[in-house]
Amino acid sequence: MAHTPTTTPTYRLEAFSDVGLDEALLKLAIDEHARAVPRLNQLWTYYRNPLQPVGTAGWSETSRVGRWYRQPQEHGLPSRIVGRAGSTTTIDDKAAGRREVVIENDIAWRVQAMVDFMFGKPVSMISTAADETQRRTIERVLDKVWEQSGGIALLQDAALLGHVFGHVDLMVRVDEDGLRGAVQSENRKAKSDNGGAEAEAEALALLAAEHIRIEVIEPRRGIPILDEHDYRRLKAYIIHYTRDANAPQRASILERLLPRFSFSPQSRRDKVTVTEVISHSAWQVYEDGRLIWSQESDFHTGPTGGQLPVVHIQNLAQPFEYEGLSEVEPLIPLQDELNTRLSDRASRVTLQNFKMYLAKGIDGFEKMPIGPGQLISTDNPDATIQEFGGDAHSPSEESHIQQIRDALDKTSGIPPLASGVIQAKIGNLSSANALRVTLMGVLSKTARKRVTYGGGIARVCSLILAALHHAGAFATREQDRGVRLTWPDPLPEDVREMIFAAEAKAKLGVPPERVLAELGYAPTDPGIA
Numbered sequence: 001m002a003h004t005p006t007t008t009p010t011y012r013l014e015a016f017s018d019v020g021l022d023e024a025l026l027k028l029a030i031d032e033h034a035r036a037v038p039r040l041n042q043l044w045t046y047y048r049n050p051l052q053p054v055g056t057a058g059w060s061e062t063s064r065v066g067r068w069y070r071q072p073q074e075h076g077l078p079s080r081i082v083g084r085a086g087s088t089t090t091i092d093d094k095a096a097g098r099r100e101v102v103i104e105n106d107i108a109w110r111v112q113a114m115v116d117f118m119f120g121k122p123v124s125m126i127s128t129a130a131d132e133t134q135r136r137t138i139e140r141v142l143d144k145v146w147e148q149s150g151g152i153a154l155l156q157d158a159a160l161l162g163h164v165f166g167h168v169d170l171m172v173r174v175d176e177d178g179l180r181g182a183v184q185s186e187n188r189k190a191k192s193d194n195g196g197a198e199a200e201a202e203a204l205a206l207l208a209a210e211h212i213r214i215e216v217i218e219p220r221r222g223i224p225i226l227d228e229h230d231y232r233r234l235k236a237y238i239i240h241y242t243r244d245a246n247a248p249q250r251a252s253i254l255e256r257l258l259p260r261f262s263f264s265p266q267s268r269r270d271k272v273t274v275t276e277v278i279s280h281s282a283w284q285v286y287e288d289g290r291l292i293w294s295q296e297s298d299f300h301t302g303p304t305g306g307q308l309p310v311v312h313i314q315n316l317a318q319p320f321e322y323e324g325l326s327e328v329e330p331l332i333p334l335q336d337e338l339n340t341r342l343s344d345r346a347s348r349v350t351l352q353n354f355k356m357y358l359a360k361g362i363d364g365f366e367k368m369p370i371g372p373g374q375l376i377s378t379d380n381p382d383a384t385i386q387e388f389g390g391d392a393h394s395p396s397e398e399s400h401i402q403q404i405r406d407a408l409d410k411t412s413g414i415p416p417l418a419s420g421v422i423q424a425k426i427g428n429l430s431s432a433n434a435l436r437v438t439l440m441g442v443l444s445k446t447a448r449k450r451v452t453y454g455g456g457i458a459r460v461c462s463l464i465l466a467a468l469h470h471a472g473a474f475a476t477r478e479q480d481r482g483v484r485l486t487w488p489d490p491l492p493e494d495v496r497e498m499i500f501a502a503e504a505k506a507k508l509g510v511p512p513e514r515v516l517a518e519l520g521y522a523p524t525d526p527g528i529a
Contacts, residue, residue, distance in 0.1 A: 009275070009289030015282035015296050019235040021225060026277065030240050033223045040165055040220050043328045045072045046335065047164045049105045071103045076336030081343045100350055102342040106405070107331050110414040111163050114327060117418070117446045118453065119155045121488040124517060125461060129480035137202045141209045141474065142461050142483065149214035159453065161218045162315040166326035169217040169224075169237075170456060172309040172463045176295070178211035179471045201474065208473035212464055217310070224312070224322060231322050237310045239276040244269045280306050309463055313456035316448060324452070330411050338404045345397055358386040413441035435491060446490060454485045486518070 011023045051069040074082050083098040125146070127138040146154070162168040182204065223238035249270045275286040285293040314324030359365040361383030368376060376385070409415045417438055436443060465481040468474040502515045 009286065011275075011277070011284075011286065011289075012291060013277065013284075015284070015294075016236060016277065016279050018281070019225070019279050021236045021277070021279070025225070026238065029223050029225060029238060030275070033240065037220055042332075043164050043326055044220075046332055047107055047111055047328050049073050049103065049108065071101075073103050073105065073335065073339055074101055076332070077101065077340055077343060081340065081347075100343060100346045101339075102346045103339050104342055105335075106338060106408050107328055107335055109419055110331070110408070110412045111160070111327055113414050113418045114163055114412075114442070114445070114449075115156055115159045117442055117490040118159045118449055119152060120490060122152050123155065123457070123488070124486035125457070126484045126486060126514075127480075128482040128484055129476070131480075133198055134476070134480060137198075137205055137474070138465065138476070138480075138483075140202065141205050141468070142464060144206055144209045145212050145214065145464050148210070154214060154216065155453075155457075158216045158313070161216065162313055162324070162453070163327045165219040166316075166318075166329070167219060167312065167314050167322075167324040169219075169222045170311045170313065170460050171215045171217050171237075172311075172460060172467065173213045173215055174309065174467045174471075175211040175213075176471070179208055179467070179473060182208040182211060183472045205468060205474035208468055208471065209464075212467060214460060214464075219323075222310075226322060231320065234308050234310060234312065236277065236279045237308060238278070240274070242271050242273050245272045278308065278310065280308050307463060307466060309467075311456045311459045311463065314452045316445075317452055327412065331408060334404060334408050334411060338401070338408070341397070341401050341404065345394075345401070348394070348397075356388055358388065360384045360386075410441075413445045415439070415441070418442050439491070443490070450485075450487055454487075457485060458483050 009027075011026055013022055013026065016022075049071055051071060053068055054070050081099050081101060125139065125142050127135040127142075129135045129138055150157070158168050158170060185207070217239060221239050221241040223240055224234055225236040225238065227233040227235050247270045249268045273288050275289075277284045277286075281297055283293075283295045284291060312322070315327065316325040318325050357365075357370065361380035362376065362378045362385070365376075365385075368374070415438070461483045462481040465474070465476050466478075469476050498519060502519055505515050505518075506512065
């Protein structure tokens with residue numbers, strides 16, 4: 001249930017007049033986003049498929065009825081399997097209206113495999129600055145900011161959200177007060193090792209980098225305000241969400257007057273609605289409609305030099321649309337069909353696995369035990385016992401289920417081999433090239449995503465360097481803020497081939513520290529000369 005602020009929000013948005021953002025547009029954007037959130041929730045729910053306790057017993061083991069849980073993907077099954085809403089069949093497995101439900105979440109492992117192919121290994125960020133000393137400092141500064149923001153885990157989180165929702169945003173948060181304090185620190189020369197100017201500049205840059213963080217903003221929280229004439233350009237950005245407070249929920253007037261009918265609000269946490277409004281020159285934070293923090297700056301002296309500190313990343317580019325293409329959305333109909341057929345098969349197997357007997361002319365047969373070595377006698381010469389039931393082969397059913405799985409493979413581009421499931425039909429994979437041909441779909445899709453995610457990472461790095469430059473911590477030119485990403489091979493690599501490639505790069509003049517980094521070593525590791 002959405003949280004409703006106790007007071008009517010009053011936004012003071014005069015600082016955002018230069019981007020055309022007023023209170024009416026802000027409330028309209030929040031309302032439109034609220035209507036889109038249920039769809040986003042469904043995408044996440046189909047990926048996550050969390051277990052949901054049902055019945056009055058909840059998680060208790062003592063008084064549960066049937067299974068103690070339900071799965072969200074059951075909502076995609078027909079009523080002939082799960083029963084009709086509002087009836088007891090939705091919580092009782094033994095009721096005639098509810099059949100056995102089988103859920104096989106094929107979406108989750110495919111999405112996780114895509115993320116593993118994207119960011120299963122660290123990505124190297126190499127500066128393209130002209131000066132070698134500046135390049136080295138830029139790489140160390142960027143490495144520090146990314147690592148203190150989460151490192152490879154941050155990129156994996158961003159990729160997961162992007163794969164599920166179709167897009168994700170990265171925000172560069174700058175602690176301007178801390179940044180100024182680092183710049184104005186009198187003891188910054190003590191941070192250098194040898195007292196040289198280059199060492200001082202690098203020490204100051206690394207000290208200032210401690211006050212910069214990269215944050216992932218999921219689409220259920222982020223609301224873009226786009227340029228009317230260019231859907232690719234952000235004019236402002238809104239972060240709107242509800243968080244738990246470290247205080248119990250306050251009782252309403254009715255609950256205070258009639259404590260007998262109270263729902264014990266003290267047993268629930270209070271909720272706070274947070275709204276952040278951001279542009280290139282202003283930043284405001286509201287809690288339940290009350291302004292609690294505000295910051296304004298000139299267009300050219302903002303924390304990132306007049307640039308909006310938000311980078312938008314599409315999972316797969318979609319023409320003329322701000323949102324990208326989700327990996328979950330096209331799989332939902334196929335997932336529902338697979339779960340339906342698996343549930344039908346489970347029902348058939350359950351019925352046919354138990355043999356049944358039709359006895360004629362035998363009195364009291366229903367009370368007799370059925371088992372090996374049992375003796376049944378009767379005086380009726382016409383008595384018979386007919387056996388029926390038992391599992392039977394159903395080739396059309398198996399073929400249909402396999403076709404659904406093949407459709408999931410083609411739609412997602414992720415075959416079972418990507419998760420380590422080896423099937424006989426893949427042939428002989430004795431060479432790396434044969435493996436690449438088998439995984440051509442996921443490799444080509446990963447290459448496409450490296451364009452969008454890589455471009456977003458490069459823009460974030462440019463914002464970090466711009467923030468340090470405009471704070472006076474580390475001077476760079478705009479053309480020197482570019483980075484080149486070195487992506488690791490997602491497939492297992494032959495160590496001998498890696499060594500041969502490293503030797504060839506060293507002969508071509510590639511710096512030794514970069515060659516060692518590609519091999520997974522650091523110059524400070526023991527035994528590295």
